[in-house]
Amino acid sequence: MKTWENNYKNLKRYNNYPHDFVVSETLKHFKNVNKIKALDLGCGGGGNTKFLAEQGFLTYGVDASQTAVNLTKKKLVKSKKKKIIKANFENLPFKKNFFNLIIDRASLTHNTESSLKEKIIPEVGRVLKKNGIIISLFWSSNHSDKIYGKRIKNEKNSFCNFKKGSFKYSPIVFFSSNKDLKQLFINYEFLNMTKIQEKPTIGKKTNNEYFLIVVKKK
Template sequence: MKNEKKIEKEVLNKQSQHWENTFSRKKDMFGLKASYSAQAAAKKFKNEGKKKILELGGGQGRDTIFLAQNGFEVYVLDYCETGVEAINEKTEAMNLSDSITAKCHDLRDPLPFADQEFDACYSHMLYCMAFTTAELEFLSSEINRILKPNGLNIYTARNTNDADYGTGIHCGEDMYKVGGFVVHFFSRDKVEHLAKGFEIDEISEFEEGGLPRKLFLVTLRKNNN
């Protein structure tokens, strides 16, 4: 695999505090409107009758709120206490406590749920955070474990066509520290590599933000064989 520089684990481990500081300074950092990917995922989930959703890396909750308002039961995990607090505040203010459960959790550890507990999993730019490939392999296996048969995993990740790819400080593998944030950029080969235990329903591309960021939108279906 290219870019086999030694992984800068100390740099990766400091990302949690960087996100805590950023969320503390910037309320609704990503805006209030649901992302394109959340809207696409909600449509897919509705069409297939998926109800119980696990969201990973919920940030400050813009997609969490959207999913709950569209009738889904949402469990959301994030490793930033500040983000979880923001989600809980919005949940209470919008009377969505029956639809949203938010907890702080490091996704490098096993997911705190039973086997086959969820209909679907959703995450927006969680995969392209400061995770090594080995950590992403483990996370993917955990997502597969907690999904019901025929369960969906829909995620997004910035890809190697993104203007920031190859810029900033190289942190090992395809990870670069840009503007203080470590980004793990995805190739199609990486998407396919991380799909073990799943069938790939679709890999599409879209753009978001002012750069713009270039992302994959990946839809995986649990392989029941």
């Protein structure tokens, strides 16, 4: 079975560096980080978490993979203000209204649409303060590699068992539309929603398409 733990532990597949959108949007919205609590949701290899800690945020990270948690902790040895925990997004071990900022670099999008709607988005909303911000990346329903996966039963746009392509090592992918995201984040104000289409003009005929969003809890 494909799992994130296997990706990290055995295949050593993870990002070491922060994502450019995470960096630019975080710096845009948080000039003063004194006493500001930030959560890296699905911290993976810890690149984005390290960026948050270096900026001076009170930095938290969660991931379902123990190896991801260990990798992230290792990146933050010099930082004192941090807490990295193994947890599932459905049950976050934090008090309500705790965070000012939640970073989600392609972690929520690796859950089914139904679990996002019913459990995960409400749970994320519980731990985020009013006017708190989520910076997120979701794969688009127009992504060309969707065809390599198998649609999950009773799900409209969530896929698994990818035979090849960009999601070969992903257990689950929810591919969303603009409308799906508006619906998912219905209790939030959209500060930014950008659709990125990476269509190479030479070489492979792929369309790496995704949404970058910034939402504020109302």
